Amino acid sequence: ETESKVHIVYLGEKKHHDPEFVTESHHQMLASLLGSKKDADDSMVYSYRHGFSGFAAKLTKSQAKKIADLPEVVHVIPDGFHELA
């Protein structure tokens, strides 16, 4: 339960054209969940900000569940992997 694993938080189509603004909104969302900007920065793996909105972050299960409940979140899933075909 306490171990942090990478989760992908998907937010759908971008709501702002400015990628910087999109990334900032991701950090704010994460900071409000984790309690501080520093924690958010440590947790953030990627901000997806050009083709769509979302981010990858190191979260515990309960944190993932909590953020998934936010209205603007479409879904949260644990990171997966693919192989060469």
Added chain:
Amino acid sequence: TTRTWEYLGLSSANPKNLLNDTNMGDQVIIGVIDTGVWPESESFNDNGVGPIPRKWKGGCESGENFRSTDCNRKLIGAKYFINGFLAENKGFNTTESRDYISARDFDGHGTHVASIAGGSFVPNVSYKGLAGGTLRGGAPRARIAMYKACWFHEELKGVTCSDSDIMKAIDEAIHDGVDVLSISLVGQIPLNSETDIRDEFATGLFHAVAKGIVVVCAGGNDGPAAQTVVNIAPWILTVAATTLDRSFPTPITLGNNKVILGQATYTGPELGLTSLVYPENARNNNETFSGVCESLNLNPNYTMAMKVVLCFTASRTNAAISRAASFVKAAGGLGLIISRNPVYTLSPCNDDFPCVAVDYELGTDILSYIRSTRSPVVKIQRSRTLSGQPVGTKVVNFSSRGPNSMSPAILKPDIAAPGVRILAATSPNDTLNVGGFAMLSGTSMATPVISGVIALLKALHPEWSPAAFRSAIVTTAWRTDPFGEQIFAEGSSRKVSDPFDYGGGIVNPEKAAEPGLIYDMGPQDYILYLCSAGYNDSSISQLVGQITVCSNPKPSVLDVNLPSITIPNLKDEVTLTRTVTNVGLVDSVYKVSVEPPLGVRVVVTPETLVFNSKTISVSFTVRVSTTHKINTGYYFGSLTWTDSVHNVVIPLSVRTQILQNYYDEN
């Protein structure tokens, strides 16, 4: 690729074809998400390639052994994404890793794939004298942008790609302005409910497609069993793999002068007349013998020393061959003949040790000869290259098959292309590397063939939607090989290919350039699919960025405007709708002709479609009813619109289910 484009009718020798009409795909940008690229490869030389397209916003990221100046007018972009991989593999030591912490390719797979899709001309390339010719990509003047999201992991002894890295690669590729995205990566089967829209792979790509990028993905190598195809989202082009009309016959001459042509890529010296043995307990003593390839190590050394060994295997992987060869070599043997079901992934034995594959029938012939004489002998000559007839084309054994286990009404795969023993560029680190090139097999190699063809079509029809390209290649595909011969699908027994083996068929680039009509799809069609698949309004609204309310009752998945009709559960009758858009002559008249699946009635209304300057798109209905009285398998047919110049063909696949949601074992 020294054969692929002749086989598909895209020879550079023909001054008037899709290749030359589009300046070989110049100005089109192909993005590849894979293991990186070897920039010095001749396949990425930029001789004769014009300035970088003005719209390009990508870049060439420097990193370990990779300078930003390693890019050129051909390889115009190279980025790498490793954060997700590092976060998942905390013990990974980047300084000790053999992979390059940059866009440089360690494994070779990414270089191979990029070379197939858009590699430049490289004359006089061969694999140790085999498969010789001019190496080139499908769109030799298209530009390549590599997004490295796959990393060699020592402990895994292989490559892995984290979804979070892939998602970032997709995000950057959309930003940079690629036109085609070629992805030879596959997830796991069985698919589960998480792998449709919630599969980040498909979700991220939905946005790429919504922005006009054509996304081409591998269908997977888990065939020949049914329902093994992956990357099944309707907005993605999913590719199956066939053989080429090329093989490498290797003469085996028995002591009775019978010559058998096995398959191998053996390029060593001729093995003169040598004793031939099939290890078995001929003398009924208490010693142990085995003629099974995987158990040759059970034989006493004297059985195999200084001999060529015949063995049999039920294995469909190459592991059996390499293991058997090592046992024979360890015992001092001089060669190996493996009898097995065809799998077409024959890779050479190490150190050019003579090892040749035959099928069970020929293997049994050889065994009969061995048992018919006191001192059986054999001669093995080096392999040759045989191109064109009489070599036929097959859907290769490992190519994953439909139906689409997630949404069977969405036909997958979409299309097929050659993906067996494809010669293309690779990294020097690749164990199969010979002079910077290698022959690899997989739907990984078939996928960039389609990406290359799409790049040419994109240069010809820049305004087409991604769905239009998919429609164009499906409705014009070869259902036979390019010479009119049947295409068989390898499996536990060979059978004639059907849409679940190769979708619309083998890509036919010249026909796809002028398909006549297209079954187009836009955001509304994808929304229809998502609603029909039961996703809730809010998810769909957020995905597409606009408020969306699904109709109630929800729409039928059978009405998604795909260039195929697949009905998995027909009970008595169903009527569905399709819309076609004219992309040929403004004033055109098309008539329908139907080849109904066995025992199925198909009525199309209207039977004639008239297009003019005011009527660009026309809808028609298809009423399908069954005469079967039992639950059947799928029967296959086709629906064709023709104006006597274009044949716009879509596959029809119908399964009768009198008893719904039913499974039995009889």
